[in-house]
Amino acid sequence: MRIELVTEIAAPREAVWGAIADPSQWPQLIHGITRFDHAGGPATGAGARFTMRMRVGSADVGGLIEMVEWDEQCDLAWTSVLGIGQRGRWRLRDAGPSRTTVTLRFAYQSPGLLGWVADRVAAPVVRRNLESGLEEVRRRALRRSVVPPPRRSRGARA
């Protein structure tokens, strides 16, 4: 099952990357993620491993994943090592001055005929969870991209 979500955010790539590049924040980012523990390798970057679970229906499904691409402000991709077979990717591309196109791709596959059925039954929940993640990335990136106005000196008057 493959889910792809695309959106445009009025923030530079740097701000969007800042919102996604800390995997320890993903439980706060993506609804339904119940577990995201570092499980080996570097803390971030290619080779970092995490135990990840997402609540879908009656179970927290997922497994051990490994970051396989960590191209700053461009691509962040992971694949499963153990558990449910899955691949995911955050893809950031310029969409004009201070605007970024963000693509979130997620593919997963359970074994067997019942697995085929289960994947399709689970898809709306997984899609909703990913959509919530994309919206949270938008909020965080916009917050990051806002440059605070310079502070007025004490004596300054309007």
Add this chain to the structure above:
Amino acid sequence: MIPSLARLVQGSVPTADLDDRDPDYIRDNLPGLWLLATIWHRAEVRGLEHIPEQGPVLLVGNHSGGNASPDTLIFTLAFSAWFGVERRFHQLAHNLVVSYPGIGAMLRRFGTVAASPENARRALRGGAAVLVYPGGDWEVSRPSWQSARIDFGGRRGFLRLALEEKVPVVPVVSIGGQETALFLSRGERLARLLRLDRAFRLKTLPISLAAPWGLNVGDLLSHIPLPAKITIQCLPAIDLEEWFGPNPNVDDVYESVVAQMQEALTRLAAERRFPLVG
């Protein structure tokens, strides 16, 4: 006739080969369990984070639902999805269950072994998580209106085992299983009359109204469980020595563990508004 049938069953109880458990088989069957749990039983399993991340642990559950108990399958799904199928996990079941043609072989690949202290000890010494239902056939056959009652029938062996093996105990409390059929009576007198206790270690011969049979005596051919909502709650792990000191009185520990489980079950029952619907 019953004694000879008993000998036949006893002879067909497979020795507990813990290596019968097959992680690839479990992985392949998790989607089917997920569909059953999610669509049919709208199951909810909470508190898995209370189970120690690694090492042997004794998971102690209340048992519901007759011979088609959904609790075990749902908990197996939740455990395997949370920790991964690679973590060793065994469930103890009545001799008759692991001896059923077809189903018995399937359950053994899921890690089910015949309930006995020796089998549990071997699994724990192998570093596995072991799920036991001390109430066994006694509790699983209680009338549906006693759904929110923990009833281990005074069986304390699981605590002696945990103390001897020095493993933590995690209570696993579930509700909803007793609504998968209308259980009317344990049928203890009938079981005694037929000498099932001596022949098959069965203290009960449950009488229920269950699909597709209607009146169902014994539940030997199992039944189709009604789609009751199942909720399972894992409680914080109990280190028996830390909580009760070295060489604690087993009776005191039993009272305390059962009281904790009863309190949790009462809370779960209070959350339910309607039978079946949850």
